Amino acid sequence: MTRLTVRNLTKSFGKIEVIRGIDLDVADGEFVVFVGPSGCGKSTLLRMISGLETISGGELWIGDRKVNEVQAAKRGLAMVFQSYALYPHLTVRQNMGFGLKVRKESPDEIERRVNEAARTLQLDKLLDRYPRELSGGQRQRVAIGRAIVGDPQVFLFDEPLSNLDAELRVHMRAEIAALHRRLGNTTIYVTHDQIEAMTLADRIVVLRDGRIEQVGSPKELYARPDNVFVAQFIGSPKMNVCPVEAIRSPLQRAGFSTGGATQAGLRPEHLRIVDEAEGILCGRVSISEYTGGGALLHVELEGAPVFLVENSGDDAPQPGDIVHLAFSGSDLHLFDAEGRACHREPELA
Amino acid sequence: MASLNETGTTVRAPRAPWLTLKRRETIEGWLFVSPTLIGFLIFFLGPLIAVVFYSLSEWNLLSQDTTFVGLANYEDALTQNPDFWQVIRNSVIFAAGLVPMNMALALALAMALARPFRGVVFFRTIFFAPVVTSAVAWAIVWKFLLQGDAGAVNQMLATVGIDGPNWLREPNWAMAAVIVTRVLKMVGLNMILYIAALQSIPRDYEEAARLEGASEWQIFRMVIWPLLAPTTLIIMVITTIGSFKVFDHIYLMTGGGPENGTLVLAFYIYQQAFEFFEIGYASALAMIMFVIVLALTVVQLILRQKGST
C-alpha cells in the first residue's frame, strides 16, 4: 500500500523556478509516466521525489510519511538511471548487492536476494562480470536488478531506455511492462518519448515549464487532450492544428459547429482520402513520403496550412495531385484562443 | 484511502526538522573542506597578512626590538638601498632572458616531437628528465661542468680552439649561465604542455591548408600558431611568475654573485631575512614580490578575457 502524494511541490535554483507547484496522487501499484519536452522539469521532479534533489516548497508523502527532509536512501525507493550508473570497479554481483551491503544485510541474505533478482532478469551467467564487459541491454538489466534487490516500495526510472538502440528499446520496454505486472510496485517513469509513455503507463503526466499540463490515461490524453500542447505532444505524427478561420467554411458546409473556438486540430491518422463528393477539405499534395505500410502526405489546403495525412495502402496520391479529405466529427478537436480544449457536450453532437 | 485528507496531513505532519537536507549538505561541505581550509588559514593566509605588518616595522632579529616605522622599509628599498634596484634589474634580466628562450625552445621541441616517429619517446624522455630531477642536483652538476679551466664545458670548448670564460665568476657570463641552465632544467615542462596543445589541434586544419597549397611555414604561421595562442599565453605567464620564484638554482650555482650579478629578488629576500636578519626589510621585499606577481596575474587575466572575446 504505497501511494505517493505530491502537494504544491516547487523547486528553484536561485531565482529560476523549475518546478512551479505540482499536485499529484499516485495510487498503490500504479505505473505513472512523466513525459514532456526536454527542460520541462520531469527529471527534476523525479529527482525531488527520489531525494537526490532538495525540495524548495510544498510537501511530498510516500505512504503515510512526509519525506521532504528524509534522505534518499531512507525513502524506500529504488532508481534506475539513464546511464545505468553501474559502479565500474565492481562486478555485477557486487553492484547488485551494494545497497544491501551498505544497509548491513547479512551476506547470506544478500546472496539469496541477488540470486533471486538475477534469476528474474536472466542475469545468472553474468554475475561475475564487470559492467564494461556487458552489452547495453545487459547493463540495463543489471541496473533494474540492482533496483529490485532492495525490495523498494516505489520504483523510479529516469529515461532508462534512451541509451539503447531502437530495437532493444522496444524489447526492454516490454520487459519493464512485464516486470511491473509481476511485481506490482508503484512505479514512476520519466521519458521524453511519448510512445514509451503511451505503451507503459496506467496514467501519463504531461509536463511543460515545470507545470502539469494534463494527467490521464493514455487513451484520455489521446482522445481528449486538455489543450493544444498535449494534443500535439501525444500522437505521432503530431496533430495538425490550424486557425478555425482558415477552414471555417468547409467545416460549416459539413455541418460542424465551431462555437467560440479559434483553433482546430485533426490527427493525421484520422484524415481519410475520399471522393470529391464526400470530401470536407481539399488540397494539393506537395510531398509524399513512403513509409512502407503506406505514405505520409503533406497536403497544402486551400486556406494555406499544410496538413499531414496518413494514407495506408499502395495507391498513394503523387505530389501535385488534388486530394479530398474527410473525417468524423468526434475526431475534430477545438481549442480556444489560449489553447484550452473546448469540450463539446457529447450528447449534443 | 483515495487521497490524503487535508486536515489529516497537517495533524500528522511533524515540524520541519532543523537539519534539512540542504543544511546537511552545507555542513558536510564545510566539513570536507575544513582540514584544507584551516591549514590554509594558519600556514598561508595568516602569514600573508603577517608579512604586511612585519613590513611596516623595523625589526632586526639580532637586536630583538620591533618598532613601527610605517613605510620606511619600502622607502629604504625604493630610494635608499642601491642593492634593491640592482636586484630588480637582475630579476628582470633573468626573466627577460629565460622566458623567451624557454618558450621558443619548448615550442620548437614540441613541434618536432608532437607527431609520432621512431624514437620520439626517447627524445621526449630525455628533454623532460631534468624536470623530475631536483634543482639542487641540476645546479650542482652544472656548477661542476662550468668551472673555470677545469670544467668539462671549457675543456671541450678548448678542443675546438675556444677559450671559454670563467662562467660563474664573471657577472654577465654568470647571469647567462644561470639562465641557460635553468632553461635546460624547465623547458621540458613547457614542451609537454605545447605537445598536448598541438595534439589537440585536429589534423583537418593542417590538411585543409595543405590542400590549398600552403607551405610548412605558412601552415605554422597561419594555422598552428594562432590556435596555440591560448596555450602560449598560459605558458608565458606561468613561466614568468616561475622565473621570479627561482631561488635554489641561483643559490647553489652562484650564491648570488659575483658582485651581486645574479642576486635576484627571491634570493635577496632570503638573504635579508635569514642571513642579515632584517625581518622588516625582508618583509617589505616580500610584499613587493607579491605585488609584482599579482600584477602579472592580473595582466594574464586581462589578456585572457581579451583573447576569449
Next chain:
Amino acid sequence: MALSQPQLATVKRTCWMLSLVVVAIPFLFPFLWMISSGFKGPTEIFGEPTLIPRTWRWQNFVEVFDYQPFARQYFNSIYIACAVTVLTLLLSSLAGYALARMRFAGAALLMVFLMSALMVPEEVTIVPNFFLMKWLGVMDTHVPLILLPVFGPHGVMATFLMRQYFVALPKELEDAGKMDGLSRVGIWWKIALPMSRPALAAVAIITFLFSWNLFLEPLVFLSSLENFTLPLALSNFTDPYGAPLWHLQLAATSLAVVPILIVYLIAQRQIIESFAMSGVKG
C-alpha cells in the same frame, strides 16, 4: 647527381635526427657526467675530463655515508615525501570533492579564496612561517616540511586538480550511491576515489617530487645534520673552507638522482602525463 625522392627523404630524416641528437646533448650530458664523476678520485676529477673514469673509485660511495649521516638524510627525504603525499592526497581529494560536487553555501567564494594562493610564491610567506614554526617549537624538526607543502600553494593546486577531475566524473554514479544508502564520506571513499585513480596518481607523483626536491624550507627550518633532507645534504659536501668536495658531492648526487631517474624511465609516460595534467589546469 640528383637524389631520388626516397633518397632525399632519407637524407632529410637523417639531418633531422642528427639535429635532435645535438640538441639533446646538454640535457643528457649532465646526467652522464654526474655519474661518471661520482666514480672519480679527488685528483682525477680536476684532470682532463673523460666520460669513463680511468680508475673507478667505489670508495666515494662509502665515504659519502661517513662524511654525513647520509643514510639518515636519505630516509628523512623518503618518509617526509611519503607523509606529504599521503596527506595531500587525503586532504586535496576531500576538499576537491566538496568543491566539485556539493552544493553548499559559500562554495564559490571559497574557490576564489583558495585560488588566490596559486599566485603567491613561497618566498613571500616564508618569513612569518619561520616565526610561526618557532612559536610552535618545531624548528629543526620535519613538521614544517610536512605542513607547509600540504597546506601551501602546492596543496591548493592539488585540490584544484582533484576538483577538475571529480567535476568530470559521471554524476549518476554518485546518485546511485546515495540511493544505495552511502553517506557523503562513503560516496567519496567508495565511489569517487576508486574512479579517480589517474588524478590521484598524478597528484601523488607531482607531490612526491615536489617534496623530494624542496630546498628553501629545509634550508630555513633545519639546522642539524641528521635532520637534513637530501637536497640540503647534497649542497653540504664541502671542505672546512666551503669549497665543494666534488667527488663526494657528485657521488651523493648520483645516489639521490639515479633512483628517481630509474622510476622515471619506467613510468615516464604516466609521469609526463601527470605534469601535463597539472599544467593544463593552471
